Amino acid sequence: MKNSPLYKGSLTTIIMKLLEENGRMYGYEITQKVKKTTNGELNITEGALYPALHKLEAEGLLDVEVAKVDNRMRKYYKLTESGKKETVNRLEELEEFIRNMQTLVNPKTNPDLQF
């Protein structure tokens, strides 16, 4: 993952958003999806992805399904009912954060902040 606290703070929201769109996904699939969507700009490492997934699972926001695929077991993650609700909240929160940041970084677009 890009070495920035800004990205790190949004990792769980990114994961939840992807699961909301795709139903169920496995770890490697999530890393590739993020990489592809951001044209290689954002690269989630194993050391960041799996702890985030396990934390979300422990919080009851994700459910796990295990299936045998090509000589090995694969863990799929999907949102629980409370996970779906939480995704909506976190996305709203992230959007608000982005709006506020844009206003602060680029105040010309917001007449209220012009002195």
Place this chain on the structure above:
Amino acid sequence: MKLTAAQIGFIDNYLKNSGINYIDIRYEMVDHIATDLETKFADCEKSVLQDEDFQNYFKVYMAKNKAQFLTSNKQFAKTARMRAFKLILKNIVRPTSLLLTPLLFIILYKAIAMAGLETVKDILHITYTVLLIAVVLFDKINYKTKTEKFSVVDKMISGCLIGIYVVFVFIRPDKIISDSLWLSVYYTLFIAFITTGAITLLLLSAKYKKQYE
């Protein structure tokens, strides 16, 4: 191109020897590495990856990513302990447990009044000791027969054992408390904790086995 069962086994063994003991996280890591490797060699014309190519790629891959997997494993173990603790707490405050606990208290209080404090103490001490030995033996046999360990289950066993050992061997509230009412409260809470821990453990064990086997 797909990896052979032997190549998958090799990755699993390598991770196990690197200290990644829990099967539930190893499954995930093995799949991650194998999928990455298969993706890299996707355009190769052969249907099976030759062992030499596999070994070469695997060495390079692990040199680059091993630290990430070990970090992930460390975090996973921490999360597993917290999950085990939360599960026991959740089961303790369930309506069934909350209804049975006062009942257990009444039984113990009456037993002390009828059979005497020392008799009840002796019975409970024998029961604790047998239980403790059973759990330790179960854990040792599991280790010797190389039964795969599931993270939350294992953390729950070790957490309960540490808890019982500290209370039972170091604190010994039954030596400090002399009043039979408070002693009944202590025994009730202790038994409720052990029973809930054991039931949670059995249920969780069954859930993991069903999920992963």
